[in-house]
Amino acid sequence: MIKTPTVLVIPYPAQGHVNPMMSFSHKLVDHGCNIIFVNSDFNHKRVVRSMDNNNGSSSPIKLVSIPDGLGPEHDRVNLGELSVSILSTMPSKLEKLIEDLQLNEGIKVTCVVADVFMGWALQVAKKVGIKGAYFWPASASVFVLQYNVPKLIADGILDTDGSPTSTTKTFWLSSCIPAMDIKVIWWLNLFDPLVQKRFFKYVVECLRDSDNVTDWWLCNSTYELEPQAFSCVPNLLPVGPLSRTYDDNNKSVAPRSLGQFWEEDLSCMNWLDQQQNNSVVYVAFGSIALFDQKQFTELALGLELTNRPFLWVVRQDPNCENKMSLPDEFKGNRGKIIGWAPQQKVLSHPAIACFVSHCGWNSILEGLTNGVRFLCWPYFADQFFNQRYICDVLKVGLGFDLDENGLISRGEIKAKVDQLLGDENTTPRSHKLMEKLKHNIGERGASSRNLNRFLTWLKH
Structure with missing residues (x-):
């Protein structure tokens, strides 16, 4: 029955x-x-x-x-x-x-x-x-x-x-x-x-x-x-792959995904609409990753050094003592910083060129499902394995190298963004994976x- x-x-x-x-x-x-x-x-x-x-x-x-x-x-x-x-x-x-x-x-x-x-x-x-x-x-x-x-x-x-x-x-x-x-x-x-x-x-x-x-x-x-x-x-x-589901009941506003711990800043979608296709560096490190001030500064200045538009998620945790400050020399004119993103919608936007990611499995699937290439910055747990899978097995991304101070420098960030976006072989591989994943669902x-x-x- x-x-x-x-x-x-x-x-x-x-x-x-x-x-x-x-x-x-x-x-x-x-x-x-x-x-x-x-x-x-x-x-x-x-x-x-x-x-x-x-x-x-x-x-x-x-x-x-x-x-x-x-x-x-x-x-x-x-x-x-x-x-x-x-x-x-x-x-x-x-x-x-x-x-x-x-x-x-x-x-x-x-x-x-x-x-x-x-x-x-x-x-x-x-x-x-x-x-x-x-x-x-x-x-x-x-x-x-x-x-x-x-x-x-x-x-x-x-x-x-x-x-x-x-x-x-x-x-x-x-x-x-x-x-x-x-x-x-x-x-x-x-x-x-x-x-x-x-x-x-x-x-x-x-x-x-x-x-x-x-x-x-x-x-x-x-x-x-x-x-x-x-x-x-x-x-x-x-x-x-399971993608986040959006509440489409209210058609007068952009839908919000359900189950999020932070409110999504949907203004980023209008900002993305104003950018050229395949131009934006999207940066997000999930719900747990933390930075010290030195690394945060290098990331900020590295994004600016790329001379590309960037969308950067800087999580706002009201009870977290790990508060970072943008460096004085950071202008941010080409970028947009938000507290939490509707990530599935962001990654499906044609303006996205690559994803600087902590390599959480959800983020990987969301990126792969949309044919996005990765710059891998793992933080903990299975993210280090996931990085190797992206870079060495699937070959749709690159990792960063640490400098003598144990930091990912601003110069390294610019160099890897340029290398990834200049590699014509990663795009066909990422698009082929996208088609396979979409066929599965x-x-x-x-x-x-x-x-x-x-x-x-x-x-x-």
């Missing part, structure tokens, strides 16, 4: 995890599902505030929240502290939410789709008799690494804290994918050894008993983009077929 499923979606409480799961939720809504989207209380308030209304009622998705266990004064960028608090607080709160939805509102949840980094939610679902599915918001290659952690520990490559046990520089996960460098193991790029240890153990716990709580592993990627990785984990189904594409398989399972 075909029925209307009610799917509870729970992302890890970070912008880069909320975005693809919100997009996935909208796809489910488009196919007749009811969606309950569960943020942490802290992030729920940010999302509602950015939507310019009091309760998120303009969204076709029911927005709810549960506490993450931390007070308002805590630093949620500290992933170790956040994850310890999540694991001790949220499972019981999620169970109570599911119970309250049914008792107080008559809403019976039929499936839980959980971010792999919230994998404990499927253990809660199994406990209360609800089926579930994992959702992996990053690359399939990084998932293969995460999935093989027990093997890496058993083989003596990692210890139980996730640290390398020897001087080995590379290791093999499978004969079907190239060797991986120890330096690109994502949890080794979390800056603080204590954070690394805590978060590694948290993710291992999220995957505990995973094969017994679901048969569904959904991934925001495509076969064509990562064929070797998908061949290693046949049960991992690509349903990407078309009616007959592999990602669409996988989504339909999941929907059939949900409804019967």
Whole structure:
């Protein structure tokens, strides 16, 4: 019997995890599902505030929240502290939410789709008799690494804290994918050894008993983009690329994407309309990356040195002590600086020439889907692996080199912008990738077929 499923979606409480799961939720809504989207209380308030209304009622998705266990004064960028608090607080709160939805509102949840980094939610679902599915918001290659952690520990490559046990520089996960460098193991790029240890153990716990709580592993990627990785984990189904969804209800204003922690500055779209095609350097570093003042100064002066128009996202965090100042000599006449961008719309604009990016997976997919070339500036976690993939495998971007002071200098920024935009070979490659990715989400594409398989399972 075909029925209307009610799917509870729970992302890890970070912008880069909320975005693809919100997009996935909208796809489910488009196919007749009811969606309950569960943020942490802290992030729920940010999302509602950015939507310019009091309760998120303009969204076709029911927005709810549960506490993450931390007070308002805590630093949620500290992933170790956040994850310890999540694991001790949220499972019981999620169970109570599911119970309250049914008792107080008559809403019976039929499936839980959980971010792999919230994998404990499927253990809660199994406990209360609800089926579930994992959702992996990053690359399939990084998932293969995460999935093989027990093997890496058993083989003596990692210890139980996730640290390398020897001087080995590379290791093999499978004969079907190239060797991986120890330096690109994502949890080794979390800056603080204590954070690394805590978060590694948290993710291992999220995957505990995973094969017994679901048969569904959904991934925001495509076969064509990562064929070797998908061949290693046949049960991992690509349903990407997932793009941010916009609220088109109000046609009198430019639409805003849903699920954002900051309000988007839509004035940049009018500014882009005034620029020549393939002329603008777009610069954005996601929701977490921070700079010191010296590097911020070099970036500002480097953008000016390119003598090209630039659109630069300088995130405004009211509670963040990491406040940067533009140098006195910075004129900025050719550029526009905004606090947060409607990135999918920006990257689809014909004025964009290249993307200076932190290499978060969402940003990579959004850029690739629009045929954009990359200048890679990774900050932490899987972004270093993603940079190598962009530069060495897909060959649609370049990385920056550090100077003797450990900085990316203004001269290096100008040189790499000129090199990338002067390379005639990257444009055909980026356009070919764009066509492949768009085909995947078309009616007959592999990602669409996988989504339909999941929907059939949900409804019967």
